[in-house]
Amino acid sequence: MKRNSRLSLALHTLGHMAADPGRTQTSADIADHAGTNPVVVRRVLGKLRKAGLLTSEKGHAGGWRLARPPDRISLADVYVALEESLIATEDDAEAPACSVERALQKKVVVVLEEVERSLIDRLAGTTIADVRETGAAPQT
Amino acid sequence: MKRNSRLSLALHTLGHMAADPGRTQTSADIADHAGTNPVVVRRVLGKLRKAGLLTSEKGHAGGWRLARPPDRISLADVYVALEESLIATEDDAEAPACSVERALQKKVVVVLEEVERSLIDRLAGTTIADVRETGAAPQT
DNA sequence: GATCAATGCAACAGTGAATGTTACGTATAG
């Protein structure tokens, strides 16, 4: 449970919420189901809240809920909200002194940006509601 | 100099070799130019040798050289040789018990594989010889 | 043959980012 666990956690949680949008879930419940810690859950879901995908309520009977109908939350929304780049952005902003290095970085960065955009476009084609329907029981 | 330094180092080195294919360079020279350690250079270039992109010779007057003409070594060759996945592969092979999680992973993995293939296709369109020509001196 | 210079490789140290954990403040229902 090391790499990319944030995206997994976020999608997993939203997937369950899509199945029962009215229900409010606490970070302890979510952490328990996902096998992690409530603080970690709040960290990750906090980004989704800032992006307007979730709402949270404090206090007794508080918890987390979808801010929109599940068919209006795409996988791309989640990906972007987490501000991750599965594709290394490497905008270290350090223009190297070596011209060969500079030329290479430019080439590679252009390709990476195109690919990242392509990734987001593809993720935008699926909502967390779609995922539920696809989730038929496997043969194992 | 933390993330993705392997790909940068490999491309940078091959770029210079493309400029003077006949010359033999030692890992000490390369490390000095790249600001790293000879052992690190040998680690990275060793993978390129296994992939048939470079040859190395031991002993006095030994060092590294291209195994093919520079216009026959594409950026994709280098990327594949390093066995990296800029895009997280997350084939942890752990099929989760939760059906929502399973369905999500399947969706995401399909998208990531498509995007990775797209990345390689784009990198295949440029060779290390091309990069030299693009490397005109910038205005700074 | 002796020597020097280079790769090959193993083992360990150092670094940094991400996750896990504890603690405490704040808000809210009952």
Place this chain on the structure above:
DNA sequence: CTATACGTAACATTCACTGTTGCATTGATC
């Protein structure tokens, strides 16, 4: 007022990657 839950800061832990040292091996040169 109390219990519950989020919000956040601070610290601990883990893990991959890079850096480093050491040594065996190989090959050209004296």
